[in-house]
Amino acid sequence: MKSRLFATLAAGTLLTCGLSGCSFLGIGSGGPVTLKLVAADYGTTPDTSSQKYWNHLAKQFEAANPKIKVDVQVFSWSDIDGKVAEMVKNGNPPDLVQTGGFADKVAAGQLYTASDVLSIDTQTNFLDSFNRAGNVLGTQYGIPFAASSRTFFYNKAIFRQAGITQPPATWDDLKNDAALIKAKVPGVTPYALPLGPEEAQAETSMWTMSGGSGITDAAGVYSLDSQQNVDTFNWLKQNLVDTHLTYPNPGSVDRQNAFTDFANGKVAMLDGHPTLLQQAHQGNIDFGTAPIPVKNAQVKPVSLGVADWMMAYSANGHRNEIRTFLSFAFNKDNMTKFDQEYSLLPVTQDTLAGMTSNNQNAELKPFLDALPSASFYPYGDPAWDTVSGRIKTEIGKAVQGDPKTVLSDLQNFAVAEAKSKRPQ
Template sequence: MTGALASCAGAVGSGGVTLRLVAADYGDSSANSSKKYWDQLVEDFEAAHSGIKVEVSVYSWNDVDRKVKEMVARGDAPDMAQIGAYADYAAAGKLYPADDVLSIPVQADFASELSDAGKVNRTQYGMPFAASTRILFYNKTLFSEAGITTPPQSWSDLATDAQLLKAKGVTYPYALPLGPEEAQAETMQWLLSGGAGYLNGFGGYDLDSAQNVATFTWLKDNLVGKGLTGPVAPGKLNRADAFAAFTRGEVGMLNGHPSLMKMAREKGVKFGMVPMPGINGRAKSTMGVADWMTAFQQGGHKDQIREFLDYVYSEKNVLSFSREYDLLPVTSSAQEAMARSPQDQDLEPFLQELPSAELYPVGKTSWATVSADIKNRIGKAVGPDGSPAAILAQLQRAAVTADSAAR
């Protein structure tokens, strides 16, 4: 799955350059490993660009960020890394601005909400590579058996439907994964549906706002406290386990991203998808997630990186990657092509949510620390002895401290 890393960029013929790229694996088996995608892309690129070779090393998402961090720490940064965050490297002055490594047409083709999320101090360093949004999945068979004729549009609807599902013996009427794998995602989705989020209007952390406390108090009292979230405590339920339970027909409702469609279909689950309900109707915004391409300055290969990344972000390649892994394109041209294509209609509900989606505050160098803290603590807020106000206040104090230390 992984290629051997060269210790440094070597010569390729006269005046040639070898670029090194470290990338994350979006596949779930060797059959659809991202290595296959990159191998084909690099083969096509090198055939048309003499003098530039590209070596790609692919690692699982469990390892890729750590691998890049280790390389940078020992003074052996790759030319490019396709990873989950960028702000720390940008703040340390290790990255090229996107202006330096993308042509103007390619950079301008990024969806604006994704470009903006890639900026530190108004300069773009993070180049969006893949995106997804979250919407509410529901099991049509379980809904029918419980006598539910329409999917929920408000929190009240969701709680009522969960009660009906529980009465029919559904194991997880609503799956609430606040376990350490991805609690920051489920948390953000609910905070947004409650009308707030992680940040205030000035870009500062605001985790313990009155709206956020009200949201988690509602979750604790109306879902968790009434036994509507299943046999596993939310703080111990991971997203992967919740998805697996959905594919087994054990979950009535849960927040999901595009890859859940394929997983559910393969298991024969009949499902529907709707925007996340809000307090009194559809939530004003949903959560979006983006992964990032970064270009490191250490190797000094700015011009060659630009040639390669312009190729990577061509409409053809962006569409190919998005279709292979059920992800949303990060460029406007590929999004428009997907919207026109019958083969991509399954992704249309997610595409519709992207323009109004709110992403993690990845431009803050403190976000990695804050995210890890949320993963560790937020499940306690809805536990039997938990206090949403107290837990969110603890998270807020820690976030402010982390933010101050990162400046």
């Protein structure tokens, strides 16, 4: 689904919002304050770069708030963390950073809490599940900015060729459907299992949750080597990999490659996020979506929620100005415009309600419905970035060798990292 830009807000509306924010916060009559905003690029070409969105937003904000300037820098996802670290090291820290994680910055004592820089109206407008995911030791630091969730995609044309009438609800259904597809539709990978380094932590999360466990337990403690997870990867190895119902070496397959194969009619089933809707349409694929299959009827339906975050750095002391800008940036119209431009899902209640009621977003309904109850990565753990990185490089071995050994090694690494990076 190619994004549809909403009409730009009328200048009068922006002016009212901005001035009310300034008045409420009591910003004085001194010289202009410049906020330094660093953001990740969601675009794929110069024409779709997020730089254009943020430049436009900054211009509108500055018109309504002449005593606050916003200097915007947008970097690729591969560069942004290094660029921000360099700024901090050189004594030139940003005020706001929009990227993928926050807990390590909390451990380093670099951030304002969310309540420091959000008005009550702004903070209570976020979906509760995202506010909780932004917590570190019970205090919210991560400010949700954009979201994605996952659901099951299947190729209807391939299903018809294989004589399959409905999507699988359980793992046994999936295995049986995959076997039919292998037998009746040659040249097609029945189920994509992308455990390559691009996003293996997502596929791992979905399979462990659908097996009744997860990367962490209910208390947020790493549980990578739980018996349920060992059973899950044994099942994958024995029923999908060893029987040649997925790629020969899932650990070498990235998520985007699996998406491309699905959009080219070469994959019959996989778990995907909203971007795949657009790719599948571009490939003229007759596809459907359904809940992610679970181990059995005793396991509740699952959905993985993935969030990107805004974080507010405290070093420059611009708390009030940051609050004014965030009140503006997170209003419904601005958030809707960004989400629809980049095929993302909303993190605020009013944006979710607006997108859900819009018939143009009918295909997004399974993703939108999943957001309020979605499960998330352990974002609040300062060790998550390094643990996630290790999962990306190692988890593919769990369906090639001994799952218990691989998961035990990952668990030991995760526990040690969490202990070493725990705030003192």
